[in-house]
Amino acid sequence: MPFPPGGATDVNARALAKEMESSLGQPIVVDNRGGANGIIGSDIVAKAAPDGYTMMHISVAFAINPSTYKKLPFDPIRDFTPITNPIVGHGALLMVHPTVPARSLNELIAVAKKQQLVFSSPGIGNVLHLINEAFNARAGIRMLHVPYKGSNPALVALLGAESQVMVVPPLTATPYVKSERLRALAYSGGKRLETLPEIPTIAEAALPGFQIDTGWHAWFAPAKMPERMVTQIYDAIRKALQSPKMRDVFVTAGYQPVADPPAVFQKNVANDIRRWGEIVKAAGITPE
Numbered sequence: 530m531p532f533p534p535g536g537a538t539d540v541n542a543r544a545l546a547k548e549m550e551s552s553l554g555q556p557i558v559v560d561n562r563g564g565a566n567g568i569i570g571s572d573i574v575a576k577a578a579p580d581g582y583t584m585m586h587i588s589v590a591f592a593i594n595p596s597t598y599k600k601l602p603f604d605p606i607r608d609f610t611p612i613t614n615p616i617v618g619h620g621a622l623l624m625v626h627p628t629v630p631a632r633s634l635n636e637l638i639a640v641a642k643k644q645q646l647v648f649s650s651p652g653i654g655n656v657l658h659l660i661n662e663a664f665n666a667r668a669g670i671r672m673l674h675v676p677y678k679g680s681n682p683a684l685v686a687l688l689g690a691e692s693q694v695m696v697v698p699p700l701t702a703t704p705y706v707k708s709e710r711l712r713a714l715a716y717s718g719g720k721r722l723e724t725l726p727e728i729p730t731i732a733e734a735a736l737p738g739f740q741i742d743t744g745w746h747a748w749f750a751p752a753k754m755p756e757r758m759v760t761q762i763y764d765a766i767r768k769a770l771q772s773p774k775m776r777d778v779f780v781t782a783g784y785q786p787v788a789d790p791p792a793v794f795q796k797n798v799a800n801d802i803r804r805w806g807e808i809v810k811a812a813g814i815t816p817e
């Protein structure tokens with residue numbers, strides 16, 4: 530797990546791994562190796578033996594990093610075996626701290642044009658960072674970005690008013706919305722979130738046509754992992770997603786269970802790297 534504990538990627542990985550243990554007949558140990566938007570953990574997996582015992586559950590940051598970092602310690606195509614994309618996120622919530630005098634997206638834009646607001650994110654080039662930057666660009670505002678080492682630390686910053694704004698996955702945002710510790714102004718997906726139907730989409734609230742999903746969560750192994758092992762892991766993931774309880778967990782959190790076959794997902798990875806590269810460019814992010 531190339532992110533710190535507590536974020537949506539970590540929570541989803543643990544839920545899925547637990548469900549897979551019965552069909553695999555052995556425990557799955559979740560080893561958090563956070564840092565550099567998933568690059569540190571990814572590098573560990575890239576250099577591991579392709580024996581089926583070291584794999585990675587990562588967000589779509591994997592497809593974004595090639596466009597936001599000038600040099601990676603691995604080749605995202607050559608050094609990995611893509612297995613599948615268990616779930617795809619429909620969008621994320623644009624949240625503000627209650628001290629921000631805005632109860633709608635248009636009010637937030639007006640505030641941001643009058644004063645400097647700070648938005649936190651799990652790191653440069655993270656999908657949540659990209660959504661916020663794309664929102665800034667469309668709204669004609671410039672909020673100051675402060676990256677943290679994971680979504681949980683970034684959320685803690687928002688809760689403590691170190692930042693005023695953050696784009697947050699529904700899985701982690703919903704409890705804070707319902708307890709009114711944070712205020713949700715809009716959702717980045719194409720339609721409203723089923724669990725929070727009162728929150729409008731960004732397109733509805735202020736910016737017609739705006740829609741950015743949060744991409745897939747996917748499993749990768751080191752390059753050259755034998756096909757029979759890939760099939761075994763893929764089958765375990767598919768079986769886990771067939772559990773009604775597991776599907777409800779993901780759907781409620783704003784994710785769609787997918788799990789494309791390995792051959793299909795392997796072809797899509799390169800396309801996704803190109804697609805997110807275009808979003809990075811449109812957001813005006815310079816590779817570091």
